[in-house]
Amino acid sequence: MDDDDDIRDIISFRVRRDGHEVTSIGHPSKALEVAATQSFDLAILDWSMPVMNGGELCERLHALPHLDGLPVLIVTAYADMDTRQSAERSGASSYLTKPFSLHDLAGCVGALLPVVERAS
Incomplete structure (x- = not known):
């Protein structure tokens, strides 16, 4: 969930490329609406x-x-300790x-999700 279409598209692309299904949403209210009826x-x-x-x-x-217990990755331009905490x-x-590399994104996602076997 990112309100910047370009960032959201890049994140979605990388996560899909690693074999995961993606639901991409650009507004928090819409995200809550979808989350009320779906699991992630x-x-x-x-x-x-x-x-x-x-x-x-x-x-x-x-x-x-x-x-409850859903893993959440926060992606942000704020590098300060207050925001992190x-x-x-x-x-x-x-x-x-x-800014982050796609490799770093994949590493974070991989640490939070099980490995997905891709068909050859």
Whole structure:
């Protein structure tokens, strides 16, 4: 979930390339609407979004009984310790600072999700 279409597309591309199914959403309210009826293995959230930040969205996702314990990766341009600690307090599992390499993104996702076998 990133409100920047280009960043969201890059993240979605890399995660799909690694064999995972992706639901890409650009607004936190829409993300909550979708999350109310669907389960996910991982949420990748931007910290700076309209209406609420990634920490608030993380807390609201974890408040849904079927998503309690959902691994959450926060992706953000904020590298300061206060934001990192806020993300941790909100229940985020991992934190990746922009700009990031696709290799670093894949490493974070891989650490939070099981390896997916791809057909040759």
